[in-house]
Amino acid sequence: MGRFNRDLKKIEKFFLDVLHGSLKTREEIDRVGFSFFGEQGPWYTVGYRMAVTIERQEGRARLIECMTDVRRLLPAYNRAAARNAATREKLALWSVELIGPIESDKP
Numbered sequence: 001m002g003r004f005n006r007d008l009k010k011i012e013k014f015f016l017d018v019l020h021g022s023l024k025t026r027e028e029i030d031r032v033g034f035s036f037f038g039e040q041g042p043w044y045t046v047g048y049r050m051a052v053t054i055e056r057q058e059g060r061a062r063l064i065e066c067m068t069d070v071r072r073l074l075p076a077y078n079r080a081a082a083r084n085a086a087t088r089e090k091l092a093l094w095s096v097e098l099i100g101p102i103e104s105d106k107p
Contacts, residue, residue, distance in 0.1 A: 005092035007042035050077045057083045
């Protein structure tokens with residue numbers, strides 16, 4: 001878990017590369033995305049810490065809500081992480097550049 005902030009930024013770069021078309025083919029996307037797996041790769045560390053942070057700060061119902069509509073996950077995590085910083089460690093946040101397109105896609 002000590003790599004969380006760095007891992008979140010790695011995953012964010014991946015998402016932004018996909019969003020901006022830097023990774024053009026399915027093979028390129030898969031190659032980079034699959035590189036985040038491992039015993040405790042970035043997918044695990046980031047997903048786990050995001051879930052725990054949301055549940056601690058906003059409750060289990062909010063976490064379940066995010067799991068049923070994943071467009072809510074990153075903004076909910078950012079809110080929870082901001083609250084978390086007041087009492088616990090400061091966690092990396094997802095950028096507006098990434099969250100903006102996700103939030104604009106909400107119904």
